[in-house]
Amino acid sequence: MLRVDITKQLGEFSLQATFESEGRVTGLFGASGAGKTSLINMIAGLLRPDRGTIAIDGETLDDVAGRVHIPAHRRRIGYVFQDARLFPHLDVRQNLDYGRRMNRLDDDPAQRTRVTDLLDIGHLLERRPGKLSGGERQRVALGRALLSKPRLLLLDEPLGALDEGRRAEILPYLVRLRDESRIPMVYVSHDAAEMRQLATQIVLLQGGRVTALGGVKVLSG
Amino acid sequence: MLEITPAEWTAIQLSLRVAAVATLVATPLGVALAWLLARKDFWGKSLVDALVHLPLVLPPVVTGYLLLLTFGRRGLVGAWLADHLGIVFAFRWTGAALACGVMSFPLLVRPIRLSIEAVDQRLEQAAETLGAAPLRVFASVTLPLSLPGVFAGMVLGFAKAIGEFGATITFVSNIPGETQTISSAIYSLIQTPDGDVAALRLVAISVAIAVAALVGSEWFARRATQRLHGN
Numbered sequence: 181m182l183r184v185d186i187t188k189q190l191g192e193f194s195l196q197a198t199f200e201s202e203g204r205v206t207g208l209f210g211a212s213g214a215g216k217t218s219l220i221n222m223i224a225g226l227l228r229p230d231r232g233t234i235a236i237d238g239e240t241l242d243d244v245a246g247r248v249h250i251p252a253h254r255r256r257i258g259y260v261f262q263d264a265r266l267f268p269h270l271d272v273r274q275n276l277d278y279g280r281r282m283n284r285l286d287d288d289p290a291q292r293t294r295v296t297d298l299l300d301i302g303h304l305l306e307r308r309p310g311k312l313s314g315g316e317r318q319r320v321a322l323g324r325a326l327l328s329k330p331r332l333l334l335l336d337e338p339l340g341a342l343d344e345g346r347r348a349e350i351l352p353y354l355v356r357l358r359d360e361s362r363i364p365m366v367y368v369s370h371d372a373a374e375m376r377q378l379a380t381q382i383v384l385l386q387g388g389r390v391t392a393l394g395g396v397k398v399l400s401g
Numbered sequence: 402m403l404e405i406t407p408a409e410w411t412a413i414q415l416s417l418r419v420a421a422v423a424t425l426v427a428t429p430l431g432v433a434l435a436w437l438l439a440r441k442d443f444w445g446k447s448l449v450d451a452l453v454h455l456p457l458v459l460p461p462v463v464t465g466y467l468l469l470l471t472f473g474r475r476g477l478v479g480a481w482l483a484d485h486l487g488i489v490f491a492f493r494w495t496g497a498a499l500a501c502g503v504m505s506f507p508l509l510v511r512p513i514r515l516s517i518e519a520v521d522q523r524l525e526q527a528a529e530t531l532g533a534a535p536l537r538v539f540a541s542v543t544l545p546l547s548l549p550g551v552f553a554g555m556v557l558g559f560a561k562a563i564g565e566f567g568a569t570i571t572f573v574s575n576i577p578g579e580t581q582t583i584s585s586a587i588y589s590l591i592q593t594p595d596g597d598v599a600a601l602r603l604v605a606i607s608v609a610i611a612v613a614a615l616v617g618s619e620w621f622a623r624r625a626t627q628r629l630h631g632n
Contacts, residue, residue, distance in 0.1 A: 261527065
């Protein structure tokens with residue numbers, strides 16, 4: 181379970197968000213500039229809130245009053261960025277293996293096969309990121325995050341940088357991921373159709389405030 | 402005419418050794434400093450930045466004299482190092498390496514700093530979310546991606562160290578076999594009657610080393626761009 185209760189001032193923009201989510205896929209929905217990326221950057225530990233708390237499964241990650249801030253590298257929260265951010269000096273195999281090495285996890289060939297099969301990236305292992313298409317890059321980024329064995333997966337508009345055709349190519353993988361992996365996800369998007377297909381619970385963010393919480397029906401309201 | 406005399410060989414070898422030691426010792430320091438200047442904000446940062454660049458704008462004879470005052474046998478640091486660690490710089494080839502290291506430091510640091518600044522910080526963030534602690538982010542992402550810049554800085558620093566003259570001769574004098582580098586050998590030769598031909602030979606060698614360094618540094622810079630684009 182994810183609990184967020186924070187405020188953050190970013191220049192002129194003030195972000196104030198309180199929500200709890202139990203769902204398998206929490207959809208963080210809002211127009212661009214609503215504060216979605218800042219919010220998940222705080223969950224990831226890349227940005228510090230000015231006030232408040234963030235906790236996952238009862239473990240406090242941030243508590244400003246109590247001077248608690250677990251750094252990003254110790255949170256075990258996977259993050260799939262809109263722009264993939266694969267390491268250009270490593271091939272796909274090394275990119276996929278990066279999180280395991282950094283977390284000093286044991287080699288898990290079965291898990292690796294499962295993830296590469298799920299995302300159909302087995303044939304790309306020897307390639308450098310520069311030789312991948314946008315959709316392939318995003319699938320590898322997903323695999324890289326999954327293989328670090330996170331307890332929560334953040335996806336920041338993972339389809340945002342792709343054209344219509346590519347989106348249709350990736351979306352089924354995300355649905356499969358939701359149904360086959362046990363990792364809870366926070367899915368950020370401004371696309372209502374994507375949200376309806378993926379999210380089990382919606383947090384509606386408008387102008388830095390949470391304006392609605394609930395099932396996918398809040399999208400039509 | 403093209404025959405290189407043993408004395409000239411000594412000067413060439415000494416120059417190469419002095420420049421190599423200066424570059425190898427300065428590089429880790431340069432990388433650490435370049436990273437600090439590129440990635441961190443701290444009190445006194447512009448002062449540190451100015452200090453690094455100082456040898457570039459100070460008259461070399463001033464830098465040499467300051468080194469003599471500090472690292473000379475009776476200098477504050479020099480006396481301590483000699484008494485406690487047995488390290489002596491004054492009138493030794495190690496002093497020449499120190500002078501060359503200081504003089505070439507700005508040229509070494511600059512390309513490294515630029516290449517660290519060019520590394521996309523979003524990649525470093527991605528590494529963090531994958532469990533990499535700050536030092537491992539540096540070792541596994543920042544450093545490999547800026548490696549061509551590190552090599553470029555080393556090549557430039559090495560070339561500068563080979564050619565250093567003013568600070569070296571002021572600090573450690575011009576002793577054949579100990580502190581007489583190519584530059585100070587040329588200086589001595591052109592003050593000697595009939596030394597022109599020998600001086601020209603050394604000049605040609607200097608030019609060759611400098612050109613090779615510039616070509617090498619250019620090559621590394623091109624590699625850097627390729628690497629950053631993931632090909």
